[in-house]
Amino acid sequence: MAYWLVKSDPDAYSWNDFEKDKETIWDGVRNYQARYNLKSMNKGDKVLYYHSQSDRAVVGVAKVSQEYFQDPTTKDDSWVAVKLKLLYKLNSPVTLSQIKSEPILSEISLIKQSRLSVMLLTAEEYLKILAMGV
DNA sequence: GCCAACGTTGGC
């Protein structure tokens, strides 16, 4: 089982939108590294859901419910999407500044590669963020 | 709203 973090601009698609849908197609990724990560996802992997831009916090947890397939938003078959199923919302969002202040999270891609939208987490990073959101 | 960082494009 792997652990991931995906970013969404809440103005485009927020956790609230996700709660209404329960399951969503994670499409629109147009970055090679992010695509590689999408292709590496296995069904059942856990995914932290991060709000970028105005919010800048991890707000909830999802899981991969369908492995990668052709991105339906483009005819270009080199891009892929996955399906994510909502699991639960964190009791308290874990903000970017909290993440930055934790030494064991200092190597997290969220900080190191601020523009990457789909990234792999270690189990330690994943569990630490969950613990901070209780 | 600004700007730094980054990825992509296109001219050479």
Next chain:
DNA sequence: GCCAACGTTGGC
């Protein structure tokens, strides 16, 4: 193949 120009993202 290099690199300047450009567009986009995301933090502040």
